[in-house]
Amino acid sequence: MDTPLRDQIATAIADNPTILFMKGTPEQPMCGFSARTVAALQALDVRFAAVDILPDPRIRQELSALSNWPTIPQLFVDGELVGGCDIVMEMYETGELAELLGVDTDGPPVQAPEASPAAGGPAPLSIENRLS
């Protein structure tokens, strides 16, 4: 039996410490807001899962219903909605994003762990873990 899409999205959010729902992919963002959000995460050298919401309009519908947030992109850290592009960019500029993600911006780049957080688990929604 198929897991309802909303449950799959909730599971993806729970299973990935940092997950970005976006238009397009980190390599090929299809929207300026998504592109800016990816750039902020990449500038902090953090590992994040990315979900392209474009292939199926139901992903966006179910995601927004779940998060009570109408726009894309949406960044979740440790299961909590951080915000969209505006909030992520504000927090990037103030240093709050680095703090939230545990990035030491004064020291050498944080070494990402070798093991994918979702390793061995299901890969719902074509989620890929990306290392910038």
Next chain:
Amino acid sequence: MPTTDELKLRIEAALPGARADVVDLNGTGDHFQATVISDRFDGLGRIDRHRLVYDIFGAEIGGPIHALSLKTLTPADAA
């Protein structure tokens, strides 16, 4: 097609005492940026501030209003 004036008036009507400045980012009537100053934002985090504004437009966000970029400030933030 929504206009910057319409968005401004609707935000200011929904959040009494608020001041909203709305810009049409591309001149195409669907990508907007709003700077909203309201004492309703006092004590709220960014997520809740943005939700207060998004909720004014409901399903229009993502529909006729393709994008609404927000800056949400309290009068103290803006001072």
